[in-house]
Amino acid sequence: MKKDPYGLSEILRPSIESMGFELWGIEFHPNTKNAILRIYIDKEGGITIDDCELVSRQITGLLDVHDPINMPYTLEVSSPGLDRIFFDVEQFKAYPDHLVAFQLKSVINNRRKFNAVVEGVNEEEIVVTIVDDKNEATDEVLTIPVSNIDRARLVVVF
Known part of the structure; x- marks a missing residue:
């Protein structure tokens, strides 16, 4: 799963939480023409554009002072x-019985990319x-080490 680039969560989390938001995750994409630092925030009831603007103004000052990205x-x-x-194993605990798209670092049971329903979560796995192409549950159950998850994303089914 996503690592915290430059230890930014330690710098940003207290300020974001003091404003009533949860720091959901951080992505840094340095390999673009213009590098992008993307901060995901959440709160009960959802996030508005005004919320994003407020947090952006607040953390810009912190990032300028600490200057972690050169x-x-x-x-x-x-x-x-x-x-x-999903950035952290704890986040999966809020989504039992939900469909998630997984991409693994290494193959398990001939699978590296697949959709599956979350059945259980602990710190290690x-x-x-597994679901089929129609998102119907199969009989195949996998135990995935958290350390083997490269990327995981909630799948929205309408």
Whole structure:
């Protein structure tokens, strides 16, 4: 799963939480023409554009003072959205029985990319039931070490 680039969560979390928001996750994309630092925030009831603007103004000052990134970048503050990326194993605990798209670092049972329903979560592993192309549960249950998850995203089914 996503690592915390430059230890930014330690710098930003207290300020974001003091404003009544949860720091959902941080992404840094340095390999673009203009690097992007994307901060995801959340709160009960959802995030508005005004919330993003407020947090952006607040953390810009912190980032300027601490200056953890030694290159020019664009700061984006966003809601994690309905199809949110999971950054931490604890986040899975809020989504039992939900469909998640997994991408693993290494293959398990001939699978590296797949959709599955979250059945159980602990600090070390996530137990899932694989779904078919129609998002119907199969009989295949996988236990995925958290350390093997490269990326996981909530799948929205309408």
